[in-house]
Amino acid sequence: xxxxxxxxRQAGSGISAKAVNRIVIYGLLALFALFYLMPLFVMLVxxxxxxxxxxxxxxxxxxxxxxxxxxFKAWGETCVGLTCAGIKGYFWNSIKMVVPAxxxxxxxxxxxxxxxxxxxxxxxxxxxxxxxxxxFIPFQSVLLPxxxxxxxxxxxxxxxxxxxxxxxxxxxxxxxxxxxxxxxxLGFTTLFFRNYxxxxxTELVKAAQVDGASFFQIFRRIMLPNSMPIFVVTVIYQxxxxxxxxxxxxxxxxxxxxxxxxxxxxxxVNTSTGVVEYNVNMAAAMIAALPTLIVYVVAGRYFVRGLMxxxxxx
Amino acid sequence: MAFLEIDGLKxxxxxxxxxxxxxxxxxxxxxxxxxxxxxxxxxTLLNTIAGLENITEGEIRVDxxxxxxxxxxxxxxxxxxxxxxxxxxxTVAGNIAFGMEMRGVPADERQKAIDKVAKTLQIGHLxxxxxxxxxxxxxxxxxxxxxLVRDPKLFLFDEPLSNLDAKLRVDMRIEIKRLHATTGxxxxxxxxDQIEAMTLATKIAVMRDGEVQQFGTPAEIYNNPTNVFxxxxxxxxxxxxxxxxxxxxxxxxxxxxxxxxxxxxxxxxPGAPAGLAAFKDKPVIFGVRPEALTDPEGxxxxxxxxxxxxCHIEVVEPAGSDTFAVTNLGGKGVVARLxxxxxxxxxxxxxLAFNLTKAVFFDPATxxxxx
Numbered sequence: 065x066x067x068x069x070x071x072x073r074q075a076g077s078g079i080s081a082k083a084v085n086r087i088v089i090y091g092l093l094a095l096f097a098l099f100y101l102m103p104l105f106v107m108l109v110x111x112x113x114x115x116x117x118x119x120x121x122x123x124x125x126x127x128x129x130x131x132x133x134x135x136f137k138a139w140g141e142t143c144v145g146l147t148c149a150g151i152k153g154y155f156w157n158s159i160k161m162v163v164p165a166x167x168x169x170x171x172x173x174x175x176x177x178x179x180x181x182x183x184x185x186x187x188x189x190x191x192x193x194x195x196x197x198x199x200f201i202p203f204q205s206v207l208l209p210x211x212x213x214x215x216x217x218x219x220x221x222x223x224x225x226x227x228x229x230x231x232x233x234x235x236x237x238x239x240x241x242x243x244x245x246x247x248x249x250l251g252f253t254t255l256f257f258r259n260y261x262x263x264x265x266t267e268l269v270k271a272a273q274v275d276g277a278s279f280f281q282i283f284r285r286i287m288l289p290n291s292m293p294i295f296v297v298t299v300i301y302q303x304x305x306x307x308x309x310x311x312x313x314x315x316x317x318x319x320x321x322x323x324x325x326x327x328x329x330x331x332x333v334n335t336s337t338g339v340v341e342y343n344v345n346m347a348a349a350m351i352a353a354l355p356t357l358i359v360y361v362v363a364g365r366y367f368v369r370g371l372m373x374x375x376x377x378x
Numbered sequence: 379m380a381f382l383e384i385d386g387l388k389x390x391x392x393x394x395x396x397x398x399x400x401x402x403x404x405x406x407x408x409x410x411x412x413x414x415x416x417x418x419x420x421x422t423l424l425n426t427i428a429g430l431e432n433i434t435e436g437e438i439r440v441d442x443x444x445x446x447x448x449x450x451x452x453x454x455x456x457x458x459x460x461x462x463x464x465x466x467x468x469t470v471a472g473n474i475a476f477g478m479e480m481r482g483v484p485a486d487e488r489q490k491a492i493d494k495v496a497k498t499l500q501i502g503h504l505x506x507x508x509x510x511x512x513x514x515x516x517x518x519x520x521x522x523x524x525x526l527v528r529d530p531k532l533f534l535f536d537e538p539l540s541n542l543d544a545k546l547r548v549d550m551r552i553e554i555k556r557l558h559a560t561t562g563x564x565x566x567x568x569x570x571d572q573i574e575a576m577t578l579a580t581k582i583a584v585m586r587d588g589e590v591q592q593f594g595t596p597a598e599i600y601n602n603p604t605n606v607f608x609x610x611x612x613x614x615x616x617x618x619x620x621x622x623x624x625x626x627x628x629x630x631x632x633x634x635x636x637x638x639x640x641x642x643x644x645x646x647x648p649g650a651p652a653g654l655a656a657f658k659d660k661p662v663i664f665g666v667r668p669e670a671l672t673d674p675e676g677x678x679x680x681x682x683x684x685x686x687x688x689c690h691i692e693v694v695e696p697a698g699s700d701t702f703a704v705t706n707l708g709g710k711g712v713v714a715r716l717x718x719x720x721x722x723x724x725x726x727x728x729x730l731a732f733n734l735t736k737a738v739f740f741d742p743a744t745x746x747x748x749x
Contacts (some may be wrong), residue, residue: 269455274456
C-alpha cells in the first residue's frame with residue numbers, strides 16, 4: 065500500500081488526528097480484505113474436513129482431523145454426470161485448450177501490434193479501431209453465429225476425413241474452443257501489444273532493417289525479446305479469461321468427455337445422487353482455481369509492473 | 379564522376395513536398411554534412427539515402443550504381459542513429475555482430491571483426507555488457523562500432539552527438555574526425571549544429587524547407603554565403619546583417635549606416651562587387667561577421683580595406699577567449715569581436731575597425747547575395 069499523506073491540521077491535535085486516520089484507513093482495508101478472503105478460507109477448510117465434521121460443526125472452524133481424502137476423491141473418483149472417474153480428465157481438457165489458445169492469441173496479438181505500429185499501411189487506424197471494437201462485442205451475441213460456423217467447420221472436417229482419412233482436428237471440440245478463444249481474444253491481445261509497441265523506439269526497427277534483418281527476424285530477435293512485461297500481462301489476462309470461461313465451454317463442449325474444467329465442476333456440484341459431498345466439491349473447486357492462482361503468484365509481479373508501464377507510456 | 383550522386387531528388391507525402399529537388403554529390407572519402415534548422419528535410423534526405431523512406435522522383439547513385447529502389451540491407455550502407463538504437467536485449471558484441479549474423483557470416487569471422495572494431499574504438503572491456511549498463515559516450519562508441527564493423531561503402535550519421543553533454547560532444551566530434559581521417563570512409567552526416575558542420579565537413583549542404591540553399595566547402599559557405607539565410611545560420615555569434623544604403627563616394631561607392639541620434643557612418647568601398655552599382659541610393663543588407671568588426675589594434679594588418687568609425691558601445695560580454703561588444707547600427711544590435719584584453723567600457727564611444735574585404739551585401743527584396 066502506498067502511504068497516504070494527509071495535511072496536518074493543528075499543531076496540538078495533529079498527531080492524534082493522523083493516527084485516527086490511519087486506524088480508519090487500515091481498519092477498512094482489513095475489513096475488505098477479510099470480506100474477500102472469507103469464501104476462500106471456508107472453501108479451503110471445508111475441503112480438508114470429513115463429512116461428519118461438516119454436518120455437525122461450524123463452517124468457519126478449522127478442521128479437527130485434517131484429511132486430504134476429499135482432494136483425492138475429487139481428482140480421481142467423484143462423479144461428473146454419470147461417469148465417476150473424478151475431474152482429472154477434464155482438468156487436462158482445460159489445459160489442452162488453454163495452453164494453445166493463450167499462446168496462439170498472444171503471438172498473433174504481438175504480430176498485429178508489430179504491424180500496426182512499425183509497418184503502417186493505408187487504413188491502419190481503421191483496422192485497429194475494428195479490432196478494438198471486437199473487445200466490446202458481448203459474448204452472447206456471437207454464440208449462435210459461431211455455432212453455425214463451427215458446424216460448417218465440422219462438416220468440412222468430416223469431408224476431409226472421408227477423402228483423406230484424417231480430419232486435421234476440424235470438428236474436434238477442443239480445437240473448436242481454441243479457435244473461439246483465439247478469435248475472441250485477438251482484440252484484447254492486439255490492443256495490449258499495439259499500445260506497448262507504440263512506445264517502442266522505431267529507430268531499433270530501422271537499425272535492424274539496415275542490418276539486413278527480415279520482417280520476421282526483426283519480430284523474433286528485436287521485438288519479442290523486449291516485450292516481456294506486456295507478454296506476461298497478456299498471458300495472465302488470456303489464461304485467466306479462457307480458463308474461467310463457462311459460456312463458450314458449455315455451449316460448444318458441454319457434454320461428454322470433452323468438457324473443460326469449468327463445465328465439469330458445475331456438473332460435479334449439480335450431480336444429485338445421495339448426500340452432497342461439500343468437502344469434495346470444495347476440493348474440486350480449489351483444483352479448478354489453482355492454475356490461475358499459480359499463474360498470478362508466479363507472474364503477478366510482472367502483471368502489476370506491466371500494467372503500470374502501459375499506463376504511463378499510453 | 380562523384381562517389382555519391384543525388385540527382386533531382388523529390389519526396390512527397392500526399393500533396394506536401396518535403397524535398398523539392400535535391401542535387402548533391404560527394405567524392406570518395408568525403409564528409410558531407412547536411413545542416414539546417416529542424417523541419418528542413420535533412421533527416422528525411424538521409425533516410426532516403428538509407429532506403430528507410432521511398433523517394434518520389436530522382437535518383438541516388440553510389441559508386442555509379444543506382445540504389446534508390448534497393449532494400450536498405452542491399453545498399454551497402456551503415457547508419458548511426460540519433461538515439462543510438464542499440465538492441466537492448468543483446469550484449470555489445472551481439473549488437474556489433476547482428477548485421478553480420480543476418481548476412482550469414484561464420485561465427486569465427488564475426489569474432490575477428492568484433493575484436494578489430496573493439497580495438498579501434500577502445501570498447502574491448504565492454505563487449506559482454508548490455509546497452510543499459512553503458513554511459514552515453516560508450517553507447518555512442520558501440521553505435522559507431524556497429525556501423526564500422528560492416529566496412530560499408532557509405533556511412534550515414536543522424537545527429538549522433540545531440541544526446542551527449544557539451545564536453546563529451548566536443549570529444550566525440552574530434553574522435554569522429556580522427557576516425558574519418560584514419561579509415562578514409564565516405565560519410566553523410568546530419569546535424570543542426572553549425573559548429574559540427576564547419577569542423578567535420580569537406581562539403582556542406584545548408585538546407586531549408588526541403589531545398590539546398592547552398593552547397594560547398596566549409597570555407598565557401600562561411601565566407602561567401604549565397605543568401606541571407608545561409609549567412610545568418612552559419613557562424614557563432616551570427617553574422618551582423620545591418621540595413622544600410624549605398625551612396626556615391628567620388629567615382630567609387632560607399633555604404634551608409636544609420637545610427638540613433640548621431641551622424642550616419644559612411645564607409646567607402648574600394649573593392650565593391652560589380653552588382654552593387656545598380657543599388658546606388660537604394661537599401662541593401664550589409665553583412666559583416668563579428669570577427670571582421672574589431673578594435674583597430676586587433677584588426678588584420680594586411681587587410682586592404684580597413685575602415686574605422688567611432689561607435690557607441692552598449693553592452694560588453696567578456697567570453698574569456700574573446701570580448702564581444704554590442705553597438706547599434708541601422709537600428710539593429712551589432713556584435714563586434716575584440717581581443718580578450720581589449721579595454722572597453724559600456725556606454726563609451728570607441729573606434730571600431732570594419733574589415734570591408736570580408737563584408738558581403740544582400741538584396742533586401744530577394745535576400746540573395748549581390749555579386
